[in-house]
Amino acid sequence: MPSVAPGGALVDVALGGICGTDVHLRTGHLSVPLPLAMGHEGVGHIRALGEGLTTDVEGQPLTVGDRVVWANNIPCGSCYECLVLKEPTLCLNRKIYGINRKASDAPHLQGGWAETISLEAGTTIIKLPDTVSFEEVITLGCAGPTAIHGVVENLTIEPGSIVAVQGAGPVGLASAMYAKAMGAAQVIILGGPTSRIEVFRRSFR
Incomplete structure (x- = not known):
């Protein structure tokens, strides 16, 4: 040690x-x-x-x-x-x-x-x-900080925004989560597998 x-x-x-x-x-x-x-x-x-x-x-x-x-x-x-x-x-x-x-x-x-x-x-x-x-x-591992840098620090998301996220991997799901937290009215995730999309859908019902 x-x-x-x-x-x-x-x-x-x-x-x-x-x-x-x-x-x-x-x-x-x-x-x-x-x-x-x-x-x-x-x-x-x-x-x-x-x-x-x-x-x-x-x-x-x-x-x-x-x-x-x-x-x-x-x-x-x-x-x-x-x-x-x-x-x-x-x-x-x-x-x-x-x-x-x-x-x-x-x-x-x-x-x-x-x-x-x-x-x-x-x-x-x-x-x-x-x-x-x-x-x-x-x-969130390093997907969380990566998404913070990409979404929170470099995008302008306002209440009512519609956000599209390309990819349903850890960074994509973290980005979608942050977009919702920033007030996006709708978040559209493009990608797969379906199981990851379902996780996100259940989390924000």
């Missing part, structure tokens, strides 16, 4: 999501360093807090045992993409858990499929309220 770094945390992973990106990594469609502890979606309980880390990104106090979720990457904050474009997801220098962190390099445990993950200083950590289950949070 690695020691906890200043500003970081050790988290015992409760659930690790499987993203479409993980499938691409496993089949060799994307380049990754080896050895690799995979998994960039995770939720769990804080095992240890590093010096200086006392609150989550919202200012909520953090203590050992708290239930948390964390962002899967740390952008550099100083490149053209981060500073000028204001698009940290395009940062070429991002540290991404479970994708570009070699497991042979200390602190080794930097993937969400490990039993414990070592989160570095600068990681966005969110304390979960007791009313939200791990299953509910991990369902």
